[in-house]
Amino acid sequence: MGAWYSMTDSLSTLVGALCADYSRRAELIREGGLKTRVYNELRYLNYKIREATCEIVGEERADLFIREIGGRIGYAKSGVDDISETTYKETKREVKLGIARRLYLLN
Numbered sequence: 001m002g003a004w005y006s007m008t009d010s011l012s013t014l015v016g017a018l019c020a021d022y023s024r025r026a027e028l029i030r031e032g033g034l035k036t037r038v039y040n041e042l043r044y045l046n047y048k049i050r051e052a053t054c055e056i057v058g059e060e061r062a063d064l065f066i067r068e069i070g071g072r073i074g075y076a077k078s079g080v081d082d083i084s085e086t087t088y089k090e091t092k093r094e095v096k097l098g099i100a101r102r103l104y105l106l107n
Contacts, residue, residue: 007097011105015096018103020070022049045103052098057091065095 025042028034034042053062064079069092075085083091100106 007100007106011100012096014105015099016069016072018045018049018070018099019066022046022066022070048102049099052102053095056095056098065092068092069096 025046029039029042029046032039049066050062053065057065061080067073068078068080075088078088080088097106
C-alpha cells in the first residue's frame, strides 16, 4: 500500500480544515495584536501548509490548491484548467500528504 492509504479519513478532514482556516490565520497575522504564542502558532501552521503546497504545485498555484482543499472544491469547479482530472486529483492527494508530513501528523 502507498502512503495515501495510511492517511485516514479523519487526517484528511483535519488537513482540509487547516487549509480552510488558512486565510483567517493569515488575516490575523497581518492585523497583529496577537499574543506571541498565538502569533507563532498561526505563522507556523500557515508556513508549513504553504511550504508543503509550494513544493508540489509551485508558488503560483499554492494559494489556489490550499483554497480548493479547504473549500472541498473538486475538479469540476476548480480554478485549475490546464491539467487532467486524474492529475488534479493525484496532485491534491499529494498536497494533502505533504501538509500532513510537514505538520508531523504522518510519517
